[in-house]
Amino acid sequence: MFKSRKSKTSVAITQPQQTTAPSTELAALIEKLQKNADKVEKNIYETEQNLNKDVSKINEGKQPLYQDDTNKRILNSLELLNGLDDDAVNTKRLQHPQAEMIDKDMKQLRERVMKLKEDHDHIYHLTRSDARPSINWGKIIDEKTDNLANKGFGQDLPTVENEVEDHNILHSEVEALAPHISDNGDKEYVSGLQTKYNKLL
Numbered sequence: 001m002f003k004s005r006k007s008k009t010s011v012a013i014t015q016p017q018q019t020t021a022p023s024t025e026l027a028a029l030i031e032k033l034q035k036n037a038d039k040v041e042k043n044i045y046e047t048e049q050n051l052n053k054d055v056s057k058i059n060e061g062k063q064p065l066y067q068d069d070t071n072k073r074i075l076n077s078l079e080l081l082n083g084l085d086d087d088a089v090n091t092k093r094l095q096h097p098q099a100e101m102i103d104k105d106m107k108q109l110r111e112r113v114m115k116l117k118e119d120h121d122h123i124y125h126l127t128r129s130d131a132r133p134s135i136n137w138g139k140i141i142d143e144k145t146d147n148l149a150n151k152g153f154g155q156d157l158p159t160v161e162n163e164v165e166d167h168n169i170l171h172s173e174v175e176a177l178a179p180h181i182s183d184n185g186d187k188e189y190v191s192g193l194q195t196k197y198n199k200l201l
Contacts, residue, residue: 043073
């Protein structure tokens with residue numbers, strides 16, 4: 001999406017060529033959309049990284065470091081998404097050729113942020129009597145594998161460039177999972193997880 005950090009979808013948004021008033025408004029709208037979507041993408045990426053770090057801390061019996069930071073990033077993302085939803089509606093009003101795709105991407109961004117919110121609540125709101133916070137790394141690997149398998153291929157250079165950026169970010173996220181794959185006492189489980197992880201990598 002846009003020229004973003006981590007994105008599950010890639011959209012090359014073209015600026016309108018006309019110099020009419022509506023197209024000038026649309027160009028400004030697209031610039032704003034891209035800027036704010038990039039902020040949400042960055043928040044998602046940083047939140048995922050820091051949640052992973054804190055899960056490791058908690059599993060080691062240490063105090064987490066990023067509870068407030070991740071919460072602020074999630075709340076900031078939700079606030080930005082409210083504005084992005086309005087902007088996506090305006091792209092339809094101004095008849096941008098990719099308006100439907102933009103709207104779909106905004107919905108996917110929101111789904112990802114809401115998933116992070118659930119993970120955040122689960123990780124930090126466990127009582128001391130609960131077991132260690134468990135994250136289903138196998139499920140995360142499966143989701144990223146499915147996402148990779150379902151990606152299309154760009155038909156023009158801007159789209160391909162965006163897809164390369166997205167792929168590089170996804171690769172970084174996959175690499176960040178590595179320390180967590182062996183963090184389990186069940187050797188058989190870890191072995192199966194490692195096989196799935198190696199395939200994804």
